[in-house]
Amino acid sequence: MTINLTMALVLAVLYAVGFYLLMQRSLMRILLGIVILGHGSNLLLQTAGGPPARAPMLTSARPEEMADPLPQAMALTAIVITFALTTFLLALAYRSWTLLGHDEVRDDVEDRRIQRLERRLAESEEDAAEELEKEATQ
Incomplete structure (x- = not known):
């Protein structure tokens, strides 16, 4: 086709x-x-x-038609x-x-609040990972 x-x-x-x-x-x-x-x-x-x-309809035409x-x-x-x-x-x-x-x-106010909270959480996790790297190198 x-x-x-x-x-x-x-x-x-x-x-x-x-x-x-x-x-x-x-x-x-x-x-x-x-x-x-x-x-x-x-x-x-x-x-x-x-x-x-x-x-x-079965009796009116062939199947291919x-x-x-x-x-x-x-x-x-x-x-x-x-x-x-x-x-x-x-x-x-x-x-x-x-x-x-x-x-x-x-925009949903609650959705914006959750996005800000997630951004802060991700930044704090990055800061914690940097501090662990500094402690491991010392």
């Missing part, structure tokens, strides 16, 4: 734009990134399914998952907008 170059480029652009938007701090951009990634996944599944063929129903079923599942994630992110964005007045994702 060969893939069409145009479809490969469209898939690459969809995934690149989706991941770029997913890395932003605005919840609406994250939402758009999820939607675009969902569309890219659906297009990938349909492209991987191959060209259109006959319905997979039948379409594979698995990519179509997986695409329907991906559509449902994308829809559920989209509604969840819309609810988060709405809640953030009503409470804070913006949809910007802020």
Whole structure:
């Protein structure tokens, strides 16, 4: 099976734009990134399914003429998952907008505190290792 170059480029652009938007701090951009990634996944599944063929009924066509129903079923599942994630992110964005007045994702204060604590711990371990080296050389 060969893939069409145009479809490969469209898939690459969809995934690149989706991941770029997913890395932003605005919840609406994250939402758009999820939607675009969902569309890219659906297009990938349909492209991987191959060209259109006959319905997979045992008495209507030979097995080599039948379409594979698995990519179509997986695409329907991906559509449902994308829809559920989209509604969840819309609810988060709405809640953030009503409470804070913006949809910007802020840094977690506790996460920053833990990072500072780990940095201090690593520095103290380096200092202790240097002192042990000095004592060993004396």
